[in-house]
Amino acid sequence: MIKVQNLTKRYAANLAVDDISFEVHEGEVLGFLGPNGAGKSTTMRILTCFIPATAGFAWVAGCDVFTDSLNVRKQIGYLPENVPLYLDMRVNEYLSFRAELKKVRGKDRKMRVDESLERCGIVDVQNQMIGTLSKGYRQRVGLADALLHDPKILILDEPTIGLDPNQIRQVRQLIRELGEKHTILLSTHILPEVEMVCGRVIIIDRGKLVANDTPANLLTKLKTGSVIEVQAKGPAAPIEKSLRGIAGVIKVEAKSNTGATSNFVVEAGKDRDVREDIYRAFVKNDWVLLEMKKIAVTLEEIFHQLTTMEEGGAVVKEREQQATAGIGQMVSGLFGKKKG
């Protein structure tokens, strides 16, 4: 439904979005996670045709964002970061006015306004001035606005920002319900939020995409998997083979080989400390183990910098599913970033 290819946006000297590519499939709720200033809103503004990109391509429902903006906008309901509302209009007046702007005409208009009011749970406040509504309700008005023309795709920019915990819960529930009928791209800087609402998450940091996986995979790996960096002196190929043979090792990635020394990133399964086995394999083969360090903590730290944990800490549900994909991508993404 959405395809982004090598998208780049530069504001003068500031590279806000740096060569990112991703896809949002039909029916999917994709979380777009990253700290403030990562480039989320910029990407969303490009996808909704509010600003042009510096380079790259993007399509929404098959329509080119740069050459076919009218059709793109028809397919998209957009909730911007700061919902611009007319505070001295009544909710239903405002939505009716917005529907007219979106060319929802005739008896369709009343029907669409009523349906949006209903879906966003604001029927009771429809005659109230927007200025008298709480932030949570204003957010719902913004969502109702985004739904007026019955778009297939919703692009929601930090829909729960600035809400109190109760309102956050309600808006998340609403998004989950909307996700049953719509394809959604949702940005947030809150890690548990994506776990609650999104089927898949992409993480952006300083304009670069650093991860693309299911929240369960990312969280399981971050919480319980271990990643060990090994620097060795000895024949790279046999060392790699031997590391792969250790029980509990999921993946071995050869990082660099300078001839004399070689580096590996070893991923081990949940609750499995493979460091002793690695040590023994080296001793047995008379290879030199120059360095071995557990980098799961570092990953978590980096991830922590990338995201904000919710107050009180997140309850991370244990998944039965053993995550095997994803962390490699994440690790290489993070390594790539460290080097660059």
Ligand SMILES: Nc1ncnc2c1ncn2[C@@H]1O[C@H](COP(=O)(O)OP(=O)(O)O)[C@@H](O)[C@H]1O
């Ligand atoms: N209109 C603008 N002019 C110049 N720089 C901007 C503009 N909008 C955003 N930026 C910069 O681009 C980067 C990405 O911003 P943004 O997309 O808003 O991030 P996010 O939504 O992830 O917080 C930031 O460094 C921000 O300061």
Ligand SMILES: [Mg+2]
């Ligand atoms: Mg933003």
